[in-house]
Amino acid sequence: MGNENVPAAANDDSELPAFFRRRLLTPPHASAYLSHHLGCNVAVATLAKWRCLTSFGPPFHKVMRKVVYARDDLDAWIAARLGKAQRSTSETGDAA
Template sequence: MSIESPLVLNAADVARRLNLSVSTLAKMRLSGAGPAYSKLGRRVVYRLDDLEAWIAANRFRSTSEYSGKRVRV
């Protein structure tokens, strides 16, 4: 039996994976600084592809590369 990855993750799962609090993730959604998300009714969900793209876009090799603003994807 193989375990397939879910199509989408809820906010609590994403916060846990990113080692953030759920409220920090919510603030990032409000400011547009976090990963792309979707609304399914009242639910906020994230696709794994969007999380990986956001993490890759916010990767830096030195502190001089970091402009202080998070990159949106």
């Protein structure tokens, strides 16, 4: 029988906008990428603040004077911030 309703693999880029498939993303594209994958808005200004004031944000690179984000770095940063998967909001994570 068909697998029409099975979602594409998580690493399948065919459903993403063209700029999401680039290896290096500009801050506006990185903002859109993070917003898409986190489900909440991450403003370009927030990325700029994280770069200048904190070490919380994703790693970035400078090519000459241009700031870029490697897509693999963004994916790793997202994965590092995800909490343990839970089945209920009442789970505390203390159970063995």
